[in-house]
Amino acid sequence: xxxxxxxxxxxxxxxxxxxxxxxxxxxxxxxxxxxxxxxxxxxxxxxxxxxxxxxxxxxxxxxxxxxxxxxxxxxxxxxxxxxxxxxxxxxxxxxxxxxxxxxxxxxxxxxxxxxxxxxxxxxxxxxxxxxxxxxxxxxxxxxxxxxxxxxxxxxxxxxxxxxxxxxxxxxxxxxxxxxxxxxxxxxxxxxxxxxxxxxxxxxxxxxxxxxxxxxxxxxxxxxxxxxxxxxxxxxxxxxxxxxxxxxxxxxxxxxxxxxxxxxxxxxxxxxxxxxxxxxxxxxxxxxxxxxxxxxxxxxxxxxxxxxxxxxxxxxxxxxxxxxxxxxxxxxxxxxxxxxxxxxxxxxxxxxxxxxxxxxxxxxxxxxxxxxxxxxxxxxxxxxxxxxxxxxxxxxxxxxxxxxxxxx
Numbered sequence: 513x514x515x516x517x518x519x520x521x522x523x524x525x526x527x528x529x530x531x532x533x534x535x536x537x538x539x540x541x542x543x544x545x546x547x548x549x550x551x552x553x554x555x556x557x558x559x560x561x562x563x564x565x566x567x568x569x570x571x572x573x574x575x576x577x578x579x580x581x582x583x584x585x586x587x588x589x590x591x592x593x594x595x596x597x598x599x600x601x602x603x604x605x606x607x608x609x610x611x612x613x614x615x616x617x618x619x620x621x622x623x624x625x626x627x628x629x630x631x632x633x634x635x636x637x638x639x640x641x642x643x644x645x646x647x648x649x650x651x652x653x654x655x656x657x658x659x660x661x662x663x664x665x666x667x668x669x670x671x672x673x674x675x676x677x678x679x680x681x682x683x684x685x686x687x688x689x690x691x692x693x694x695x696x697x698x699x700x701x702x703x704x705x706x707x708x709x710x711x712x713x714x715x716x717x718x719x720x721x722x723x724x725x726x727x728x729x730x731x732x733x734x735x736x737x738x739x740x741x742x743x744x745x746x747x748x749x750x751x752x753x754x755x756x757x758x759x760x761x762x763x764x765x766x767x768x769x770x771x772x773x774x775x776x777x778x779x780x781x782x783x784x785x786x787x788x789x790x791x792x793x794x795x796x797x798x799x800x801x802x803x804x805x806x807x808x809x810x811x812x813x814x815x816x817x818x819x820x821x822x823x824x825x826x827x828x829x830x831x832x833x834x835x836x837x838x839x840x841x842x843x844x845x846x847x848x849x850x851x852x853x854x855x856x857x858x859x860x861x862x863x864x865x866x867x868x869x870x871x872x873x874x875x876x877x878x879x880x881x882x883x884x885x886x887x888x889x890x891x892x893x894x895x896x897x898x899x900x901x902x903x904x905x906x907x908x909x910x911x912x913x914x915x916x917x918x919x
Contacts, residue, residue, distance in 0.1 A: 554614065555627045555637050555649060562624065563615040568608055569628075575602045582613045582623040588644055596646035600628070600636040632718040633711075654712040655721060661918045664702040668695070671704075681706065684723050686766060688737050688748050691758035693730050694886060695766075703729045705918045707911060722746075725911040736915075740907055742900045751912070753896035753904055760828075760890040761805040761854065764836060764874055765794055765861065791837070791875035792885050798870040800861040802836055810850045810858075813842065820873065821865025824858050833880075837873035838865050 551558045569578070576589050593602050610629040615621035626638040633651045638644070660677035669682045685704065686695050709721025726737045726748075737748040737756055748756045770792060804826055811833075812825035822839035824846065840862025852858065863870045876885040896904045 554612065555625070555635060557614060557625055557637075559614055561617055563617055563621055565613045565615070566610065567612075568610055569605055571607050573607070575605055578611065578613070579623065579626060582615065582626075583621070584623050584626075584640060588640060591644050592638055592646065595644075596638070599646040599648060600630065604630075632713045632716065651713050653718070654715075656710050656712060657707060657724070658710045659705070659707045659915075659918050661705040662703065664698050664704075665700060668698065668704070678710070678717075678720055680720055681708065681723075683766075684708070684720060685726060685728070688723060688726060688756065689728055689735065690761050690763075691890065691892075692735060692756050692762070693728060694762045697770075697886070699731065702731075705915050707915055707918075725915050727915050736912075738904070738907055738911060740896065740900075740904050742897055742904075747893075749896055749904065751908055753901065755893040755895055757893040758890035759806055759893070760832070760888060761803070763794065764805050764834075765796060765800055765802050765872060770794060791835070791873045791882070794861075794872045794874060795869065796861045796871060798840055798860075798862055800870075800872075801857055802839065802859045802861060802872055803855050804852045804858050805834055806832070806854045808834075808852055810846060810848050810852065813846060813848050816865060819866035821867065822859070822862065826852065826858075831878055833877040835873075835875040835877070837875070838862055838867045838871060840864065840870075 552560050554564055565582075567578075575593065576586075579589050580586075596602075605628060612625075612627040613623055614625040614627070615623050622641070624639075624641045626640060627635050627649075628638075629635045633653050635649050635651065636646055637649055638646045658677075660672065660675050660681070662671040662675040662677075664671055665674075667682075668685065669679050672679045672681050685706065689695070704727065706723055706726040708723040708726075711718045711721055722739060723737070724739050728735045728737075735756075736751050738751070739746055740749055741747075750756060806826075806828045808826040808828040810824060811827045812823070814823065815821060816823050816837070820835075820837040822841065823835060823837040824839065824842065825833060825835045827833050836859060838861075839859040842859045843857040846858055861870050861872050874885055876883050876888055
């Protein structure tokens with residue numbers, strides 16, 4: 513993963529802070545250094561005088577296969593399998609996961625502990641000597657502030673790969689800017705910068721944390737996003753403290769392409785006649801999740817014989833209504849009268865009705881009249897509260913120079 517210019521800036525801050533922490537020692541302590549003994553800990557166990565063996569679970573390998581190789585008897589293995597299920601069910605041990613056997617250093621080593629890593633950061637530790645029991649543990653997760661920048665040439669995902677950054681950052685950025693940028697309309701030459709947390713366990717990268725600040729240049733306009741928490745909830749705001757969240761999402765699904773736009777006279781691909789197409793078609797693989805673009809109530813759900821196939825109609829307020837057509841199926845529990853929150857799963861992309869291939873026909877209505885979904889101007893959510901303004905400005909003053917310095 514490539515760390516940009518921010519690394520030098522942050523390194524300077526670290527050195528400055530270290531210098532500030534240097535204190536004068538008393539005369540009788542000057543020149544005297546005390547070396548403290550630090551034991552080697554493995555899963556919280558002092559293993560200085562023990563034998564530690566690491567390995568991975570092999571294909572079709574069970575707990576008994578592993579422990580029998582290390583001299584653990586059947587009765588102990590049976591006790592673990594039967595009496596520690598409340599802590600961890602050994603039937604959930606998975607191929608490829610790490611494990612560790614810790615033995616004493618006798619002429620014939622005896623297994624004292626067995627640790628299985630459920631995830632890169634969580635594990636279950638079995639005590640095999642004296643009383644046999646299991647306990648869950650967590651490894652230390654190191655949080656490293658990382659930065660990346662790039663230019664869109666084909667897609668955001670490919671740009672992140674080229675920048676040697678975690679491509680899953682594309683998901684995070686698309687979520688942050690879902691209300692302000694139409695990611696199906698990204699243009700060649702658009703660019704982005706981001707400062708975000710990365711997680712490491714045992715110096716091994718395990719995933720993304722929170723994006724602290726991002727900047728997206730779209731259509732020659734810089735759009736900043738600063739993460740800030742107020743009233744126990746985190747959200748993203750621009751430099752002025754306005755929320756990036758909007759009443760409506762820019763699109764009801766992720767990672768597809770627009771195959772047909774809003775038109776008053778489109779040649780229908782099946783009927784081969786010209787007629788209005790008052791929606792936007794998003795071509796996407798069958799089964800792609802479809803989400804409601806805003807809070808609302810399901811007012812219609814069914815099958816439209818005239819061409820729409822499986823569809824859902826959602827009333828958002830007294831002005832706006834949206835329709836989602838050609839669905840393969842509906843999300844579990846979706847029914848007429850159900851209240852939905854923005855981003856709730858409502859169905860899956862399909863090709864029901866008159867369709868040449870899998871896609872979503874998404875339609876937007878204002879006071880009963882169809883409007884182009886790509887041109888809907890959605891009002892923002894609540895801005896930073898005045899009582900939290902000083903704290904928010906502090907965040908902006910902290911991160912704005914850092915992200916500006918990234919090349």
